[in-house]
Amino acid sequence: MGTPLKNPPVYLTLVQARFNPVLKLADYVPSVQEGLRKAGYPAYTQQSSVVMRLPNTQEMQQQPSALPQPAQHVQYFFSNAAQTHGFVLNSDALTFQSSDYGTYEKFSAQFLQGLALVHDLVKLDFTERVGLRYLDHVAPRKGETIDQYLVPEVLGLGARLGGQLLHAFSETFCAIDKVRLRSRVLVQGGSLVFPPDLLPNGVKVHERFLQPSEVSAMVDTDGAVEGRELFAMDAVKKHLDAIHAVIGDSFRRTVTPHALKAWDE
Template sequence: MGTPLKSPPVYFTVVQARFNTLLKLGDYLASIQEGMRKAGFPDFTSRKMVTLQLAAQEVQVTPPNVVNLEQFLFGNAHKTHMFVLNPDALTLQSTRYGQFEDFSAQFLEGLALVDKVVQLDFTDRVGLRYLDHVAPRPNDRLDLYVVPEVRGLGARLGGKTVHAFSETFSHLGDIQLRSRVLIQDGGLAFPPDLAADGMQIDDRFLEYSGHHATLDTDGFIERRMPFSASAVGEQLNAIHGVISAAFKAAVTEYAFKVWDEV
């Protein structure tokens, strides 16, 4: 277990396992909710969502299929960790990440709880995603914190860079990695496909407004496997190693020094 930074830049973390679809998930909900409550997630709510599924044929494109989806949310009392249960996936999202070992163990505990109630058959995707807010200290430049490869062409073009975006998609064995870096002015923001869901964000991230970088690092494995919580844990360990390397490649040694001083 590595030594955590004193002031890490991560403000949102998501881990997810997709599994065989449970059309009768509602029948098991009471047992799952009671297990989550005893595990420290008593804040329960549900929400209904409408999604569109697109299916293309060789000759013509069929109209979108409207799908009604109900999600079940189990949060802790401090609103810093939340499980989101879909008919085909369990997600844990956090605004107080801590260390990978503790975070992944908590997720695996929740996944084992669901399996105990419904008896899962297989998983076909396991993923881990981090959002990091890289903001320079007063009188520092952002260039001191992120490497040239992700800064865009602003330095070469001159003037004031309003917006820069970098994305790299890689295959590293079974792991697929999408690493995005967004540089802009303003306050803390989330990508369009993620939301805080009323969770408590650390004040130090909310109070900052100015030139900053958002690192969005998403690693996942898409492979169908018979359900095994330990196998999911092994996949998460491998993904975490790749994401950690990508994060270290995007930021500077100076940034790590600052994050370990504050």
């Protein structure tokens, strides 16, 4: 998001490419694991769960009364020894997550390296969605208030209503060229939180984000380019660059100059 801050508030970052289903993915996992192990991700686990699969359009046309059916869902996890970076692979997506973001250039390069490895082995046909998501923890320093860190539009009515603020939530969803951007801000008391649809899988959050705070905020910024395209690494990188630019602008419009200065000291 522009020039890196000395103490950025980002505590988890994810990037994902969704692609055509690969039903024989398990056949390729040993080769994927060996390639990622050599690239610096030696830790490996897998997780199975049962999910309800909804009938597709063709199935509904053939049998209008078709019901959701249970299906096995398997995910494969590959992480570095420090548990700060990790890949999650399933039959139709590769996700890279990090609790030690660094810079966009390095972060995106790590993901693209993993995606190229999967493509070389599996020969992916197309992408359905390319996405990038940042979780930022906004915690005022001692003697400061949350309104010094966030713009009024995302703070809610807590200051006007009086009493003790339990939580305030705002969400904005918009289209900026090809990028669909969803920006959520949750202001509440207590410690670090995660969105209900997102938990860190196999990565550890830095201790500095785990300190309790009287009032803090989660800024959840999620951008994506959707639509089926023939698979091409250059196209994936181009989409990520465009999404990153939109997310960076959104973040700078959500926080205040005071916040940026505080995180750069």
